Structure formats: structure tokens, C-alpha cells
Amino acid sequence: MKITVQTPVAVKLNPFFSNLANMAKRLDAGGADGLVLFNRFYQPDIDIEELEVKPSVLLSTSQALRLPLTWIGILYGRIKASLAATSGVHRAEDVVKMLLVGADVTMLCSALLRNGVNHLRHVEGGLRECMENHQYESVRQMQGSMSQLRCPDPGAFERAQYMRAVKGLVYVHP
Secondary structure: OOOOOOOOOEEEEOOOOOOHHHHHHHHHHOOOOEEEEOOOOOOOEEEOOOOEEEOOOOOOOHHHHHHHHHHHHHHOOOOOOEEEEOOOOOOHHHHHHHHHHOOOEEOOOHHHHHHOOOHHHHHHHHHHHHHHHOOOOOHHHHOOOOOHHHOOOOOHHHHHHHHHHHHOOOOOOO
8 A cells, every 4th residue: 555655656667467457456555656668677698508597678569568568558548556567668659559548657677778869759750640630639538548448349459469469370380
């Protein structure tokens, strides 16, 4: 419970809970002001020639976006805490997707390490261009418009993802 501190508290989550939605609701009920989806672990590697543990930093790609995209889309509107998207946010398109499912904020780390701080100008410009092309007057207007709560059939949010993925599979016999 967040009864002893007055400062805002954000909890960085990892995706390895057996019931992430329940954990998010419990953290929200306990007073968390924000949830950060998802924390990446920096896992070591082993150099088998030197028999040493070596640090290994694997920067994310836009492919890592899908997990936080799914969970933010599910949690949006169901908890009071702000939802922060991290892991896989590299381009303006990634920011737009996260906002559409309900993120309050997006975080870019790997993209900035790869491209430098000036990359933020490209991301911001792309966000503005997308908003103009789709006639959004504000980020707030677009936020959550593609979340599970805004779907006519809430279960379709999960089933559609599965069905599209399965239909897109191509089996190639070796």
C-alpha cells in the first residue's frame, strides 16, 4: 500500500506473472500511480573459452512492441494507474500504436542509444503527421481508441490477434 509516501510511485513490471491482469489490479488498488509495461532484463552470457560471465546488452527492436501493446490494450480503462509503454518503441508508428491502445506515455531507450537524442525530433514529427493525417486534434483524443474496451466484442481483441497470426503462418517442409 502506498500510504506512507506522498510522491508518485510507478511500478516497472515484467511479463512473467501468472496473472498479469490481477497483479496490475492489485498494484492499482495499492495506490500505484503508474505501471511500466515491460521491464527488460539484461541477462548475462557465458564465454565458454574464458569461462567467464560476460555482460550482454541486447537492445530491443520494434518487434518487442507486441507484448506491451497487448497488455496496455487490455488494461486501459480497467485501472486508474497511468500506463507507460516500454520495450519496442522506436519509431513514430510505435508511439502511435501505443497511444491508440491506451498508453499515457511511451519510453524510448534502445532507439535513443542507437540513433541519438535527435531521433526524438523524427518521432515527434511523425506523431504530429499521423495525428494530422487521421484528424486527431490531441493525443488524448486518440488515446485508447483501439483498446479492448472500445471494441464491440472485447474478446475479439485477443482472438483476432491469434487468428491473424495463425492464418499468416506458412509451413515449409524441410
